[in-house]
Amino acid sequence: MKLLRPHPTPPPPPTPGDTLAEAQALHLDLGPHRILHGITLPVRAGELLALVGPNGAGKSTLLAALAADLPATEGAVHIHGRPANEWTPPELALRRAVLPQAATVSFPFPVEDVVRMGRAPHDTSPAQDEAMVHEAMAATEVTAFATRPFSALSGGERARVALARVLAQQAPLLLLDEPTAALDLKHQELVLRICRDRARKGDAVVVVLHDLSLAAAYAHRVAVLHRGKVAADGPPKEIFTDELLSRVYDQPIEVLPHPTNGTLLVTPRRTTLP
Template sequence: MSLDLSRVRFDRAGRTIIDGVDATLPSGALTALVGPNGAGKSTLLHLIAAIERADAGELHFDGRSVPGMRRRDRARLVALAEQQAEVDPQLGVLAAVLIGRTPHLGAFAAAGEHDRAVAERSLEAVGAREFAARPIGSLSGGERQRVTLARALAQEPELLLVDEPTNHLDLAAQLTALELLAGLARDGLTVVAALHDLSHAAAYADHVIVLSAGRVVVAGDPREVFTAELVERVYGVRAQVVEHPLTGRPLIAVAAPAASSLAPAAVAEAALTETRA
């Protein structure tokens, strides 16, 4: 069972955002989507969740076409935790998380004790149980981020998509969120997370996909994918990959380029050209 993308293309306003993406994301694993700003990470998550529809290509999870599913069936299968989820600021935190139970309820059914228990467990998992009774509008950006993730978990999906799960979080909360996602994957959930921090991806992901200009540059085990040359070519910065002294995982040190005739966008395009050659 895996998430399979075949020749996926998406255009917006006459511009190609996702350009022929082929990828297989393993099940029961944490896959990190990484790449420069504008690489297409968030858009690809939206396409997988069928929030937006691809102009070409196919997306299958466990052999099932995700865009071809009925909306309710898809909501039971896939949950997306976005960076900026729109929620009524007057709504209580627990009520907001209970929205995630909607796909499991009948047309006119109200949430019951089981649904409340699932919502409370989800809040507990993200470290947000203590402000369950507070209104959304009283939360900080980081606290809202945790509630958004809790609501996605309350859907009890088979495939969890997360856009920048460490956004707005302090250092300890970032690591807690990443540990949670990695633990969910170890327990069998398929998790796909768009991440900015390459060292976070290297430290926690089982599989990584590097995107640039809407195309896959390389994919695979982060221990093999993350090289100094790859980071330098895609991001246009100097890099060195070393072993983390505490975890043994790759640690990516970066610095501004000493001198280069290529702007970062040109560097990324050069990387893609070399990859396709």
């Protein structure tokens, strides 16, 4: 007789300020190269944390380490207070949801089925699962093409479907790698509003971003990565300065207040074009 393993129990809702993931003196090697150098970084419930920095700074590697997808070479990563490697995959799936840079599906599943995959870790009723799937699709504005094959979508549409799958998973820790990269202006704003709303409701959200103005507008905290280290960590209005960003990006940068709402605008300093 085949014995079925019981589903693990979902974690209780976090309290704002709880540390849901943390890198502790984290060093990480990929092959012969050391990518991360002694990073210590907490991820807290109720907070949207943006990881920014130039190409090759280690943002995606750090996100993968926080997701327990890459093991630490030295130091440690904790998720929900335990070493990441002590959780089983089903337990991890109830505690953190990951959006990779590229969303790929091997078979031509309909969009709705792709989103429904996010419910796999849960032992809930079909009615509950369908409610979560439809809610996630509505939030990401993909309901209109629910029956279309995922493979027939544009890059931006695929990105939103992949985010809907992550939202349907209902994990309290969301780790999103460049979720706005393939999106138009409207949907970039939509995705960051969703992230901010999830943080407001008590989740911890970590997002890798290249658009510094988006990070300044939406993130509670920003960690600026430079050559595998955290060059600065704090609220964007405190750490986004001309001097820091110009040094990290090796490009003259200006940080200016928006003329109507005061949020920061981050732009390259350009000479007058002919």
